[in-house]
Amino acid sequence: MNNYETVFILTPVLSEDQTKEAVKKFEEEIISLGGKLNNSESWGLKKLAYPIQKKTTGFYFLLDYEGEGNLVSELEVTFKRDERVMRFLTVKMDKHHQEWAEKRRSRMKSAKPA
Amino acid sequence: MAQDVRYLSPVNIDIKKDKYCRFQKSGIKFVDYKDANFLLKLLNEQGKILPRRITGTSSKFQSRVNKAVKRARHIAILPYVGDQLR
Numbered sequence: 001m002n003n004y005e006t007v008f009i010l011t012p013v014l015s016e017d018q019t020k021e022a023v024k025k026f027e028e029e030i031i032s033l034g035g036k037l038n039n040s041e042s043w044g045l046k047k048l049a050y051p052i053q054k055k056t057t058g059f060y061f062l063l064d065y066e067g068e069g070n071l072v073s074e075l076e077v078t079f080k081r082d083e084r085v086m087r088f089l090t091v092k093m094d095k096h097h098q099e100w101a102e103k104r105r106s107r108m109k110s111a112k113p114a
Numbered sequence: 115m116a117q118d119v120r121y122l123s124p125v126n127i128d129i130k131k132d133k134y135c136r137f138q139k140s141g142i143k144f145v146d147y148k149d150a151n152f153l154l155k156l157l158n159e160q161g162k163i164l165p166r167r168i169t170g171t172s173s174k175f176q177s178r179v180n181k182a183v184k185r186a187r188h189i190a191i192l193p194y195v196g197d198q199l200r
Contacts, residue, residue: 009190049190050194089185096143100143
């Protein structure tokens, strides 16, 4: 089992419900492939540093999960097939990255209730 | 032609600031590719990665910086080619 982190960008033409539905699809995909979802973050609509598919903004999402290596390849196939996804990046987390992610998560949690 | 060059204020030639690795000094172990504002400190205004001899980053962390910047470029957090960043 390894920890992975995926950042993906959805097209800005989608409505809010549609983005939620898309994210849910990927989250369920991870679980159905035998992974464990640790964190799911939405960064909202952000400006891109350069245009992708002639679009200058996009919805950013971050998924943080555990699983076997074949999960990643399966998941990336679904990312490629999905037209709503403009870009994605999956990264294997080393121990420093995991530490950082945990810190980040706890910071987000403490920020939310306040 | 051989005139002395005169400066209004004394010129400091010998003062060299000691460079240090900002990651080792502040105990950062992981360079986050998601944090654009931080990575911007390690780029020039065209979005090129600054060399080690300028930033003073240790070799270990320079390679991590390189990786982080390249990841950030892929997910459009940083531009591949920029103009007047910073």
